[in-house]
Amino acid sequence: MTDSRIPTSAHPIRVLLADDQALVRGALAALLNLEPDLTVVAEVGRGDEVVDVARSSGPDVCLLDIEMPGADGIEATAQLREQVPGVRVLIVTTFGRPGYLRRALDAGASGFVVKDTPARELAEAVRRVHAGLRVVDPALATESLLGGPNPLTDRERQVLREAIAGGTVSSIAARVHLSQGTVRNYLSSAIGKTGTATRVEAARTAQERGWL
Amino acid sequence: MTDSRIPTSAHPIRVLLADDQALVRGALAALLNLEPDLTVVAEVGRGDEVVDVARSSGPDVCLLDIEMPGADGIEATAQLREQVPGVRVLIVTTFGRPGYLRRALDAGASGFVVKDTPARELAEAVRRVHAGLRVVDPALATESLLGGPNPLTDRERQVLREAIAGGTVSSIAARVHLSQGTVRNYLSSAIGKTGTATRVEAARTAQERGWL
DNA sequence: CGCGGCGAGTGACACCCGTCACGAGCTGGA
């Protein structure tokens, strides 16, 4: 309050925006630029361009979507933390899956906001992240704790990811370089761990819980 | 130009926004309100609230997403055309599936824009729709014409929709009140028409082509 | 009237899938 060393408008917070949908990207820029203490200095539409643009534009906070071509927001977060020191990351994504939250925080994100949150809270989240605080959707945080850890092994995850498309066991076995019987065993154990009856249901529920 | 009966600022175009993601909704509102000749008069997050809010707020143009709870944007379009005369509809959606475009236009939409389009073009699309013109993403329009009509029968579509979740034939047969053998026949013919090998692949490709 | 097309169903066949039991190799911890 009385400390003149923390000006709000003299040095606005510099924001980098990354979202694959140009319309959403531009709209978020308009929203954030309405705030006098925020300024959008760069926009990108691909995950693999984030680091380069961040180097040249020097943002304070990077606002990253997860679903992006090239590299997803979580990979981009890890790259930023490694190659662009000092920058903070706020993940803004459509799906509030507990596994996403865990992996985003592990990758070094400072905040995690779903696109269901009211628009006026986004600017405040950016300010909190810039101040060094953590911002996490509270409902999602409790769900993540209640959900427990991922019970699937690496192989089970790999096979489930291939099973989403709906191909036959032979095609999955060919893609992951395993025997058909082994693939069926992994699928069977994944079906058991997810409490489902078919491989497709198993893949869908595992995806919803962020286990992939 | 010389016609004073079409003022641009005296009577700004009144816009209703419908999108299930609050953040995107608010951001689009910020974007459109930057234009002096546009004003966002209402925002809704569910498809089944569109008609009521349109009645009370009196918009000129309704900007509808397709993926919404309650009723999707295409249903909402049909209801608007029927119950709120004079209002025009512009569909703004994530997925540029040819079937969506066709069904949206059949329902009475005046425009169809995907969220990949640049942000600055959205306001222009709203103005064109308000002026009585049609606005259709050109790439999508050609793809829709090339794709040809929907080859699936009603029953095949119904069975495919149920098959997306991945359940067994018995559960599908119970939900659609058909024999198991009949369900398998419809699935088989749908698999043939989509050029796939399994029911899940058939359901996915049919969905991508907008055949459901 | 016959004819074809479509919806709905039945039956049969080969194949695929989910499950279980079992074995071998490998790694890390008590």
Added chain:
DNA sequence: TCCAGCTCGTGACGGGTGTCACTCGCCGCG
């Protein structure tokens, strides 16, 4: 050292799945 857990594989069983041929009734058309 033994034990536990993960990986990868094989073999077999029962049931589910995809395909085909065929039937029956209904409707519209020439």
